[in-house]
Amino acid sequence: MAEATPTFELFYWPTIQGRGEFVRLVFEEAGLPYVDVGRRPEGEGGGRAAILKLLEDDLAGMPPFAPPVLRVGPLRLAQTALICRYVAGKGGLLPPGEDDRWRADALMLTVMDMVVEAHDTHHPIAKSLYYEEQQAEALRRTPTFIALRIPKLMGYFERVLRTNAAGKGQALVGGALSYVDLALFQLVAGLSYALPRSMAAIAPRLPRVMALHAAVAARPRIAAYLASPRRLPFNDHGIFRHYPELDLPK
Amino acid sequence: MAEATPTFELFYWPTIQGRGEFVRLVFEEAGLPYVDVGRRPEGEGGGRAAILKLLEDDLAGMPPFAPPVLRVGPLRLAQTALICRYVAGKGGLLPPGEDDRWRADALMLTVMDMVVEAHDTHHPIAKSLYYEEQQAEALRRTPTFIALRIPKLMGYFERVLRTNAAGKGQALVGGALSYVDLALFQLVAGLSYALPRSMAAIAPRLPRVMALHAAVAARPRIAAYLASPRRLPFNDHGIFRHYPELDLPK
Numbered sequence: 001m002a003e004a005t006p007t008f009e010l011f012y013w014p015t016i017q018g019r020g021e022f023v024r025l026v027f028e029e030a031g032l033p034y035v036d037v038g039r040r041p042e043g044e045g046g047g048r049a050a051i052l053k054l055l056e057d058d059l060a061g062m063p064p065f066a067p068p069v070l071r072v073g074p075l076r077l078a079q080t081a082l083i084c085r086y087v088a089g090k091g092g093l094l095p096p097g098e099d100d101r102w103r104a105d106a107l108m109l110t111v112m113d114m115v116v117e118a119h120d121t122h123h124p125i126a127k128s129l130y131y132e133e134q135q136a137e138a139l140r141r142t143p144t145f146i147a148l149r150i151p152k153l154m155g156y157f158e159r160v161l162r163t164n165a166a167g168k169g170q171a172l173v174g175g176a177l178s179y180v181d182l183a184l185f186q187l188v189a190g191l192s193y194a195l196p197r198s199m200a201a202i203a204p205r206l207p208r209v210m211a212l213h214a215a216v217a218a219r220p221r222i223a224a225y226l227a228s229p230r231r232l233p234f235n236d237h238g239i240f241r242h243y244p245e246l247d248l249p250k
Numbered sequence: 251m252a253e254a255t256p257t258f259e260l261f262y263w264p265t266i267q268g269r270g271e272f273v274r275l276v277f278e279e280a281g282l283p284y285v286d287v288g289r290r291p292e293g294e295g296g297g298r299a300a301i302l303k304l305l306e307d308d309l310a311g312m313p314p315f316a317p318p319v320l321r322v323g324p325l326r327l328a329q330t331a332l333i334c335r336y337v338a339g340k341g342g343l344l345p346p347g348e349d350d351r352w353r354a355d356a357l358m359l360t361v362m363d364m365v366v367e368a369h370d371t372h373h374p375i376a377k378s379l380y381y382e383e384q385q386a387e388a389l390r391r392t393p394t395f396i397a398l399r400i401p402k403l404m405g406y407f408e409r410v411l412r413t414n415a416a417g418k419g420q421a422l423v424g425g426a427l428s429y430v431d432l433a434l435f436q437l438v439a440g441l442s443y444a445l446p447r448s449m450a451a452i453a454p455r456l457p458r459v460m461a462l463h464a465a466v467a468a469r470p471r472i473a474a475y476l477a478s479p480r481r482l483p484f485n486d487h488g489i490f491r492h493y494p495e496l497d498l499p500k
Contacts, residue, residue: 058413062353062423065360065406075349079359086352099325102336103312109329109359110315116366124374124387126394137374137387144376156315163308173312 007035008087009071011051014038016238017190017231019080019115020068025182026084028225030091036230038067080115081108088179095174104173104180107160111183114153118191119239121145121246131243142246146198150191154206157184161208169208170215177216184209185216190240197248257285258337259321261301264288266488267440267481269330269365270318275432276334278475280341286480288317330365331358338429345424354423354430357410361433364403368441369489371395371496381493392496396448400441404456407434411458419458420465427466434459435466440490447498 008027012020020038027034040046051067054076064078070086077083085105088094094101124141125134161167166175173180188209192199203210216222225231234240258277262270270288277284290296301317304326314328320336327333335355338344344351374391375384411417416425423430438459442449453460466472475481484490 058409061413062357062410063406063413064356065403075352077352077356079356082352082355082359102325102327102332106314106327106329106332107312109332113366116363120370125391126398128394128398137390140387141375144378148376148378153315156313159308160312163311163313 005033006072008032008090009035009037010068010083011054011071012036012038012068013051014047015232015235017186017234017240018068018238021232022080022112022183022186023068023070023083023087024230025186025222025225026087026091026093026179028230029177029179029182029219029221030087030093031221032087032091081105081112084108084179084183093177093179093182095176095178097174100174104178107157107172107180108183110153110156111180111187114149114187115190115239117145117149117153118187118194121194122241122243131241135245138243138246142195146195146248150195150198150202151205154188154202154209158206158209161212169211172212177219181212181216182222185213185222188213189217190234193234194240194242195247196242197250201248255283256322258282258340259285259287260318260333261304261321262286262288262318263301264297265482265485267436267484267490268318268488271482272330272362272433272436273318273320273333273337274480275436275472275475276337276341276343276429278480279427279429279432279469279471280337280343281471282337282341331355331362334358334429334433343427343429343432345426345428347424350424354428357407357422357430358433360403360406361430361437364399364437365440365489367395367399367403368437368444371444372491372493381491385495388493388496392445396445396498400445400448400452401455404452404459408456408459411462419461422462427469431462431466432472435463435472438463439467440484443484444490444492445497446492447500451498 010020010023012018037046037050042049054069055064060076061074064076066078068080068083070077070083077086095104121142122131122138123134124137160172161169164172171177171181172184217226236242260270260273262268287296287300292299304319305314310326311324314326316328318330318333320327320333327336345354371392372381372388373384374387410422411419414422421427421431422434467476486492
């Protein structure tokens with residue numbers, strides 16, 4: 001008897017792409033069914049209430065720290081990079097070789113490190129304060145992010161694509177798309193929303209990164225997902241926020 | 251014929267504990283021999299030069315982003331959490347169950363997230379600037395780190411210890427010490443160096459975390475390591491820095 005596919009339940013805030021989006025992209029590309037619990041009505045066990053309940057339950061084994069959380073059977077798994085890795089393993093989106101899996105995992109963590117840095121451009125002082133309360137510091141932090149960190153980190157991904165001959169520009173690791181390519185797609189998409197002038201200015205120096213972003217967007221399952229109502233639009237409550245005053249001047 | 255133990259080479263800056271220290275602790279507790287390349291003399295292929303050479307080599311497969319890097323055969327593995335996980339797998343420091351391994355990995359990433367936050371208390375604007383150039387912002391960021399983030403994150407680890415009955419206060423996950431316990435030890439050690447008054451103030455609310463810290467420090471291999479010259483002292487060039495003006499007032 002074939003093993004039954006487990007039920008994958010994603011718990012994430014219902015109104016932002018945020019970190020949950022990295023997980024959604026892996027499910028979508030893998031074609032694995034998942035329940036996006038936060039986006040179901042509260043009356044049907046969804047919404048923010050379901051997420052808070054999941055986080056507060058101390059009787060179900062180790063509590064997760066924060067959303068996104070994936071629930072699979074008795075496991076409540078937190079940490080975006082790890083959830084993506086887990087789903088990739090179930091959905092055929094890991095590179096085949098063991099060393100290449102470690103390399104993909106390392107890249108995934110580097111993508112997530114840059115996500116933190118992107119978030120902190122508009123929240124350099126505290127998550128607990130509004131942007132407007134730390135705008136002065138954001139106006140100081142973001143220019144060095146644009147001038148130094150985007151070139152360094154995106155330049156690194158460009159270099160990884162350049163050195164991976166097997167990927168033919170379509171994969172950061174190995175010869176076929178893996179979950180980390182989806183994550184780089186989302187990072188580029190988010191930064192392009194948040195800092196469009198900065199990303200347009202650097203794009204000519206990142207031809208491989210930009211080509212990978214376009215190739216991922218054109219994959220049938222990803223294209224269908226991006227055109228569906230399941231893809232929330234970017235907005236200024238998530239990680240990637242478009243505050244024009246933080247971007248390069250016109 | 252038994253499989254030969256591979257040579258593990260750790261590449262990390264020679265003058266700070268930094269992120270490399272999380273890796274060293276796993277090697278030390280596992281009793282696995284490793285070469286701390288950065289701390290060998292430059293004339294013997296060590297020092298900063300060896301690290302820079304490793305990072306810049308594009309002919310050896312996917313380049314690592316930043317130190318620490320573990321070199322094992324053809325693999326150059328970056329990302330602290332992942333290196334620790336890798337070494338733990340070789341050294342018997344993973345929990346036995348598959349789900350518990352995912353849980354330990356999630357905790358490890360949460361520890362490393364807090365490491366970034368601890369670093370950014372003194373560098374809220376840019377890694378490329380000196381502390382003195384961002385002290386005003388550090389004086390604004392650190393109080394919310396102390397008032398909100400230490401209680402939230404350390405309170406979370408306390409809760410994990412409380413809910414893990416199998417660990418008897420000696421392990422975050424499962425019934426025996428795993429690599430994530432070593433990481434929490436180092437996080438507590440670092441924060442206690444950087445912000446001693448804040449940590450002393452909150453310690454009574456973190457009895458299990460503090461007991462775990464003490465239990466790890468007392469393990470024979472860790473105690474021997476901490477007393478050896480291999481353990482660099484904390485200083486104000488690493489992640490955890492003691493700037494008294496950032497701590498709670500006396």
